[in-house]
Amino acid sequence: MPAEASSASPSSPPLTERQEARRRRILHASAQLASRGGFDAVQMREVAESSQVALGTLYRYFPSKIHLLVATMQDQLEHMHGTLRKKPPQGETAAERVAETLMRAFRALQREPHLADAMVRALTFADRSVSPEVDQVSRQTTVIILDSMGLENPTPEQLSAVRVIEHTWHSALITWLSGRASIAQVKIDIETVCRLIDLTSPEGQK
Amino acid sequence: MPAEASSASPSSPPLTERQEARRRRILHASAQLASRGGFDAVQMREVAESSQVALGTLYRYFPSKIHLLVATMQDQLEHMHGTLRKKPPQGETAAERVAETLMRAFRALQREPHLADAMVRALTFADRSVSPEVDQVSRQTTVIILDSMGLENPTPEQLSAVRVIEHTWHSALITWLSGRASIAQVKIDIETVCRLIDLTSPEGQK
DNA sequence: CGCTAATCTAGAACAAGTTTCAGACTTGAT
DNA sequence: ATCAAGTCTGAAACTTGTTCTAGATTAGCG
Numbered sequence: 310m311p312a313e314a315s316s317a318s319p320s321s322p323p324l325t326e327r328q329e330a331r332r333r334r335i336l337h338a339s340a341q342l343a344s345r346g347g348f349d350a351v352q353m354r355e356v357a358e359s360s361q362v363a364l365g366t367l368y369r370y371f372p373s374k375i376h377l378l379v380a381t382m383q384d385q386l387e388h389m390h391g392t393l394r395k396k397p398p399q400g401e402t403a404a405e406r407v408a409e410t411l412m413r414a415f416r417a418l419q420r421e422p423h424l425a426d427a428m429v430r431a432l433t434f435a436d437r438s439v440s441p442e443v444d445q446v447s448r449q450t451t452v453i454i455l456d457s458m459g460l461e462n463p464t465p466e467q468l469s470a471v472r473v474i475e476h477t478w479h480s481a482l483i484t485w486l487s488g489r490a491s492i493a494q495v496k497i498d499i500e501t502v503c504r505l506i507d508l509t510s511p512e513g514q515k
Numbered sequence: 516m517p518a519e520a521s522s523a524s525p526s527s528p529p530l531t532e533r534q535e536a537r538r539r540r541i542l543h544a545s546a547q548l549a550s551r552g553g554f555d556a557v558q559m560r561e562v563a564e565s566s567q568v569a570l571g572t573l574y575r576y577f578p579s580k581i582h583l584l585v586a587t588m589q590d591q592l593e594h595m596h597g598t599l600r601k602k603p604p605q606g607e608t609a610a611e612r613v614a615e616t617l618m619r620a621f622r623a624l625q626r627e628p629h630l631a632d633a634m635v636r637a638l639t640f641a642d643r644s645v646s647p648e649v650d651q652v653s654r655q656t657t658v659i660i661l662d663s664m665g666l667e668n669p670t671p672e673q674l675s676a677v678r679v680i681e682h683t684w685h686s687a688l689i690t691w692l693s694g695r696a697s698i699a700q701v702k703i704d705i706e707t708v709c710r711l712i713d714l715t716s717p718e719g720q721k
Numbered sequence: 722c723g724c725t726a727a728t729c730t731a732g733a734a735c736a737a738g739t740t741t742c743a744g745a746c747t748t749g750a751t
Numbered sequence: 752a753t754c755a756a757g758t759c760t761g762a763a764a765c766t767t768g769t770t771c772t773a774g775a776t777t778a779g780c781g
Binding site: 733734736740743746 | 762
């Protein structure tokens with residue numbers, strides 16, 4: 310298989326090799342700074358310096374800090390999806406498998422709470438100008454969830470349930486990140502919302 | 516009844532009359548500016564000017580823009596709760612009543628989408644330093660939902676369901692505000708998540 | 722009334738996101 | 752190899768949230 314082309318949107322003018330490298334350096338610097346101190350620690354001047362790129366160039370690649378962090382999240386999500394694909398969840402019911410997948414993702418985020426903070430805050434703070442990118446993250450998340458459900462073609466009802474699960478996922482993460490909910494609390498919320506899946510599977514829950 | 520004391524946290528030193536008036540002017544200016552242009556339009560210098568208060572004073576009352584907007588939300592929530600109390604929802608099941616209540620709130624927000632934008636963005640962007648205030652908003656929301664369910668003492672399961680509903684509510688609002696979901700979509704999501712309530716009411720859904 | 726501590730004001734100053742600009746460097750096509 | 756168009760750089764400037772300061776005002780109290 311071609312080692313390339315796995316990345317994000319294949320639209321817009323194709324990047325040269327050096328441009329691709331710059332983009333990579335920027336995303337790497339962003340993730341690194343975010344891992345240290347979260348949203349606030351990702352300062353555009355520092356990202357520029359760390360990635361050896363002029364500030365103006367950084368802004369050419371990512372038109373705002375939010376764009377940058379959302380792109381960072383897309384990047385991390387890809388990793389995550391790859392990792393999750395390798396060992397599919399073991400639960401009996403679809404609800405269990407989804408909950409298991411999300412809890413696995415949650416544990417991954419716990420290992421880098423500052424990075425999680427930066428990405429999630431950016432995601433929910435994003436305004437209309439970032440909608441396409443945020444939407445892409447959302448679609449990717451949907452794919453991961455549907456994957457873990459093991460569904461080929463979900464019903465509209467099931468898609469609604471998945472959307473609600475995503476809502477809960479994002480919002481629960483926020484309450485955790487801002488110290489208003491414990492890890493256990495998040496777990497309960499995830500398990501609770503996942504019950505909606507069984508509710509929308511009239512054929513039984515196996 | 517005493518016409519006073521209905522406001523927020525009755526803790527900390529009591530405010531003099533003029534201070535109470537200042538606080539009110541500030542919140543009013545905040546809501547007004549927010550109604551115009553949303554989060555970005557609430558600029559601290561403008562709020563200070565509109566409310567005839569020095570910038571430093573504004574910061575003494577509300578230690579950050581986020582604090583100010585969250586307080587604005589608390590303020591609005593009180594109105595809302597009062598309004599909702601007057602005409603309780605008519606639905607048959609608890610789930611229907613909660614959905615009806617939230618849709619009513621949603622329609623209110625649609626009348627002032629910019630204000631909604633400012634408040635909701637502030638709420639989800641808030642970091643740990645605002646946790647107490649955000650938590651208060653969350654509790655107030657919980658009360659409104661429990662009220663509409665007509666429950667005296669909810670089970671832990673039901674409280675979980677309510678938390679998930681709140682998650683969905685906030686996150687769905689965000690997707691709507693950032694133009695990634697339609698009004699219809701939000702409605703569906705609310706109705707979907709409200710089904711969790713019936714799921715957690717083993718005694719039947721009347 | 723007159724004092725003292727707390728509060729308020731005007732305004733400067735600082736921090737970080739964003740924009741702008743002139744000049745150097747790359748790229749792609751001839 | 753050469754030229755035009757597009758890109759990158761370094762640095763300054765601008766915007767808006769936040770902090771700080773010195774001096775006026777106000778509130779509570781003897």
